[in-house]
Amino acid sequence: MIISLIAAMSDNRVIGYQGKLPWHIPADLTRFKEITMGHTVAMGTRTFHSIGHPLPGRRNIVVSRSGARFNGCEVARSLKEAVDLVTGDEELFICGGAGLYREALLISQRIYLTVIHASYPGDVYFPEIPATFAEVHREERPNANPPLTYLVFERVDQEGGGHDPADLRRKGFDALGRKLYFLARSCFEEAYSQQESPEIASHLAYCLAKSGGDIKRALNLAEMALGSEPHNLGFLLNLGRVQVIAGNKERGLTTLRRGIQLGGGEEFHTEIAKWGTRSAPPIPSLPRSHPLNKYLGMLRYKLRRH
Numbered sequence: 001m002i003i004s005l006i007a008a009m010s011d012n013r014v015i016g017y018q019g020k021l022p023w024h025i026p027a028d029l030t031r032f033k034e035i036t037m038g039h040t041v042a043m044g045t046r047t048f049h050s051i052g053h054p055l056p057g058r059r060n061i062v063v064s065r066s067g068a069r070f071n072g073c074e075v076a077r078s079l080k081e082a083v084d085l086v087t088g089d090e091e092l093f094i095c096g097g098a099g100l101y102r103e104a105l106l107i108s109q110r111i112y113l114t115v116i117h118a119s120y121p122g123d124v125y126f127p128e129i130p131a132t133f134a135e136v137h138r139e140e141r142p143n144a145n146p147p148l149t150y151l152v153f154e155r156v157d158q159e160g161g162g163h164d165p166a167d168l169r170r171k172g173f174d175a176l177g178r179k180l181y182f183l184a185r186s187c188f189e190e191a192y193s194q195q196e197s198p199e200i201a202s203h204l205a206y207c208l209a210k211s212g213g214d215i216k217r218a219l220n221l222a223e224m225a226l227g228s229e230p231h232n233l234g235f236l237l238n239l240g241r242v243q244v245i246a247g248n249k250e251r252g253l254t255t256l257r258r259g260i261q262l263g264g265g266e267e268f269h270t271e272i273a274k275w276g277t278r279s280a281p282p283i284p285s286l287p288r289s290h291p292l293n294k295y296l297g298m299l300r301y302k303l304r305r306h
């Protein structure tokens with residue numbers, strides 16, 4: 001599981017004022033919802049009270065030493081206890097406030113940070129990001145009011161190494177092994193700009209899909225790689241995964257089954273088990289991605305576990 005911080009701060013690093021957000025920026029709230037939906041969110045007591053209710057469609061954990069209860073939320077007495085509570089989720093989101101962010105920076109792998117290009121009065125600030133994190137993704141929104149920058153950082157740890165395709169490829173695989181998809185994507189992207197090999201194309205495609213990049217390009221790259229080596233199991237696996245993420249589940253499963261026919265093992269079975277045997281959504285008339293289906297699905301999952 002990846003532990004991620006998600007926050008919005010102003011140019012003067014403010015994140016809160018008098019127990020509230022100092023701004024109302026619907027675009028950033030939508031982005032927060034899209035990124036965290038269906039996952040687990042953990043937050044401190046004051047942050048929970050500033051929101052006023054559990055976030056729908058997500059497993060909510062309030063970190064508090066007080067012994068208090070929070071309607072619709074689980075309670076953990078420490079960040080570690082919160083992390084230990086979460087099993088079976090791909091990503092745990094630490095949603096603030098300042099103390100929890102500071103502590104989580106020591107154990108997290110990713111930071112989603114919105115920078116709001118304006119100055120606000122504040123009494124809570126976002127901590128400095130340690131040098132062990134590198135910016136791996138940036139989206140500018142200069143026409144928003146106020147202008148915004150969406151940043152993603154991932155933990156790099158071992159800095160250095162060269163910038164030739166072989167080094168970048170190695171770094172990309174290392175990041176991929178740690179599920180740092182943004183970091184892997186930037187390594188493969190740079191490697192691909194220097195050397196258009198099918199292997200790099202295939203892995204770049206998977207990372208693009210996993211990090212919310214251009215899905216059409218991901219499909220093209222994955223198909224092109226497989227086209228050059230139709231029996232390459234790694235390329236088949238990546239194409240199947242990308243097709244599923246792109247919303248074409250049947251096609252993806254067919255690709256993955258073809259991989260098994262060609263001798264593919266464990267990874268193909270795991271992927272098919274993940275996507276192929278899911279029960280119908282709680283409200284079949286709504287898409288699986290609908291917030292209501294995600295929320296009810298999570299409830300059903302929890303009830304089955306207890």
Ligand SMILES: NC(=O)c1ccc[n+]([C@@H]2O[C@H](COP(=O)([O-])OP(=O)(O)OC[C@H]3O[C@@H](n4cnc5c(N)ncnc54)[C@H](OP(=O)(O)O)[C@@H]3O)[C@@H](O)[C@H]2O)c1
Binds near residue numbers: 006007008068098099
């Ligand atoms: N801009 C953003 O992205 C963003 C995100 C989040 C929050 N905010 C803003 O930030 C402000 C709230 O943040 P804050 O830093 O003042 O408070 P906070 O972290 O939300 O809450 C502090 C309380 O949470 C509990 N807590 C925090 N860390 C803990 C830990 N490691 N172990 C056990 N308990 C822990 C303690 O509660 P008990 O007393 O119950 O033990 C502590 O008194 C608000 O203004 C909010 O709107 C902004």
